[in-house]
Amino acid sequence: MEDLEIIGSEEWCIFEGLGIPAIKARVDSGAKTSSLQATNIKVFIKGAHEWVKFEVNPIQDNRSIAIDCQARLVDRRTVKSSSGISEERYVIKTPMTLGNQTFDIELTLASRDTMEFRMLLGREALSNRYIVNPAKSFVIQDFTTTEVTSKYSNYFKEKTGLKIAILASNPELYSNKRLVEAGEARGHEMVFLNVEHAYMKLDAHSPQIRYRGGNILNEFDAIIPRIKPAVTFYACALIRQFDNLGVYCLNSAEAITQSRDKLFASQLFSKNDIHIPITGFAKSPMDTKDLIKMVNGAPLIIKLLESTQGKGVVLAETNKAAESVINAFKSVQTNILVQEFIKEANGQDIRCFVVNGKVIASMQRQAEKGEFRANIHQGGKASIIKITQEEKKLAIKAAKVMNLAVAGVDIIRSNKGPLLLEVNSSPGLEGIENATGKDIANSMIMAIESKLKVAIK
Template sequence: MNIAILSRGEKLYSTQSLLKAGEARNHVMEVLDPDHCELSVEEGKPVLKFQGELVDDLHAVIPRIGASNTYFGSALVRHFEAMKVFTVVTADAIVQSRDKWTSFQILSQAGIPTPKTVLVHPINFEDQLKSFEGKPIIIKLLEGTHGQGVILAETYQNALATIETLHAAGVKFLLQEYIAESMGADIRAIVVDGVVVAAMKRQCKAGDFRSNLHRGGSSQEITLSSDEQTIALKTAKSLRLGVCGVDILQSERGPLVLEINSTPGLEGIETATGKNISKSIIGYIERNKR
């Protein structure tokens, strides 16, 4: 098959891992940088060009769409869908998972447990803040990756000052319950085609509360409990994600979904677990393009 990876970074670990996995299965692999793609609709049909050349021979694409490129990246994926090209993650799933509030609304419809989360309203935000009863809270921008745009406010006054600043800047954000017993750790589970193919536990570095490996956190392979595995699979299904990373907190009331990533990085988890996730993604494509 002819398979393209939609990525701005051809030399990035995840892109190279996918290229090698596809080539090992004798597929013709290439990288398409979304910045060099031209989209049009001509005579009622989708037309796509890459660096001026018509693209009409692909069987599947693997989107690696960064948060800063969500709009055009999802538009590109939707264009491939209109061209009847199989994509491991759909455009709608990318958009829904990228917006934290939308994703939590979808999880709530599926009955998936999450930390208490509040979409802040500019009029009654003080009452919303008081509902956390003075406990430490997490303030999250609606869009953010690698732990960016996530603030721990340990007191009511700190939270109020931060909220007022964000409101003045016109930023949309959430308030979220801080799960102290997780002690700066979470679980990242990778789901591919309805199966958890790898899982690791991430621990924040000293002095931080964010477990992201990009921020200096550490990781180790973990075997999920039955409840953790169930919640990871239900999350992927509810957001209709063929491939995703599901971040889970271990709390006193059981596992809680913290976040969903439609373009999970592969380096940290492949290194920690020794699992070839890219091979699983290629296998997913092969099963759907027979």
Template sequence: MKIAVLSRNSHLYSTRRLVEAIKAKGHEARVIDHLKCDLTIEPTGPKVHYMGEVLDDIDAVIPRIGASVTFYGTAVVRQFEMMGVFSTTYSQSIVRSRDKLRSLQLLSGAGLPMPRTAFTNYSKEERSLVDHVGGAPVIIKLLEGTQGLGVVLAETRKAAQSVIEAFHGLKARIIVQEFIKEAKASDLRVFVVDGKVVGAMKRTGQEGEFRSNLHRGGKAEVVKLSRLEKSVAVKAANAMGLSVAGVDILQSSRGPLILEVNSSPGLEGIERATGVDIAEQIVAYIERNQPKKKGTISKLKA
């Protein structure tokens, strides 16, 4: 098979590992910068043009779409889907995962546990928002934030109101969540591929830092999940329609709580912490799901 990794940088750890895994299994690998793709829609069918050629021989794609280019990146993935090319992550699922509010609505609809969350479009409801999630301290998040950016811990009601007012003044969309103190600045990153947990690590933030993201200087260690934590992670990925996902879970006094579900989770932290070849698991997933015959239009849920 010819498998394309949709990535803007061939030198990134995740991209390199996927290319290595594809080649190790005897397939042809290609890295395609999705922002340099041109899309044409014609009576003869959709086409993807890249660097002067038509990409009509790709059997499967592995999307690595950054949050800042979600719109165009998912358009490229959707075009490949319309051409009958197998994708490890559906374009619609990427769109859903990038909208924190929509993600939480889907997870809630599936009956999955998560921190209490509040959202409003009314700038004078700062006090009510804090009350809705059980009072201060609270976590305030930008809906479009990634890698721990746009996340604020407000330790008092007054601080929370000030931060919410400031974000609303900037016309920024935010959600307010309860602060899970017993998590102690740690969370679990659970990697799910094809409905199974293939790796998990515990991430802990630096001293004085409430965010556990590795990009913010957090540390990672291998962790053994409980049966319930595995079940919740798989159900969360399924609820989002993701076959490849990084599910972030908080360990609370009332059990595991889903924090977020990522559609393009990085491989570096999880592979180094666990020693598991996650890239190989993703390629094996493609092999188990032989690509559809070209020209077949994918029927995706809206």
């Protein structure tokens, strides 16, 4: 024990063989094997042996730096994640430098994008070498921000001249941070604009948009709207103003407005022969019983017209309960839709992410036991799924009817075939990126480049 070197709860590691000059690792003696964040993992044959190539984003919250790595595959192991889910992982063996020591360690390749550290250093690597003092950090070696930047200087890309704004409310949301990362990774200048801090001047000669403090916003090439429901009206007014000033908006104000109006959207879907669950809408309480009967009775779904992310959605399990809920909403002059309940879906639905007329990723969402909505932020579980051609065509057509360049299209499988649930004009990225491993944010930035005819070297 006296001969063992003390190590902190986090340390900087170097992998010269993989081309990684510095990566911050969480030291975890509770984990047997060390693991490394990796994406785009592919196995190939080299000299009669299996090898694996993969990408590593070594700096947390910065996907602009991606290192291509390859190593010989030494094993495949079933590993249980911190969330209790078992998965098969590839295992490699490679030299690691920690301070003055260099030694071989085994690493499992895993998606650690949602974790605080891109590497976990397990007890097999620590055994007979180190003793952990969890109260300290960077005992062996520490790098300053300047030093880390210098080590990765060759990976930074030159600016292309595009200036892109994220028009939203919270810069700390995963989706907004990812879009900023993706844009910067492709060499663009990314700016976050708070919807409520912008205001406009309406004038035939010199229309303007200004930002808190009086700064005139006149240098943007494109806007990515990420609009929460509470500010839809004001945000869409800003988007129209940006459009009037010649700024490209990834989703137009008109498209966002109609996607948020569930009744209008349902009418558009019906008009364009897009199949949805049977839906009813009425004004008078006198029509409640027939409204319930029209959608095949209870159980049925009751939705607020302006609900999002599963909020304002109620399952009424009996006709009596349905009457009570519907009449309660009507008594306070709240507009609702009544929709048939697709029992055979078993709490599952499919989210298709559509960008410029193509489905770039799909995931299946499973509701928690006892719940009927599969929204991820409400406890639903996401997993990758291969959709059918019919479902793909449905998703693309729905986004086209809504005139949305970017859309999250929700589909449910029924005995009658796939049915469209709704189309979201500001779909979240976290659930689908984590479930599929795809860089959705990058695809959105590329959609802007394609529209503005910008070529990235």
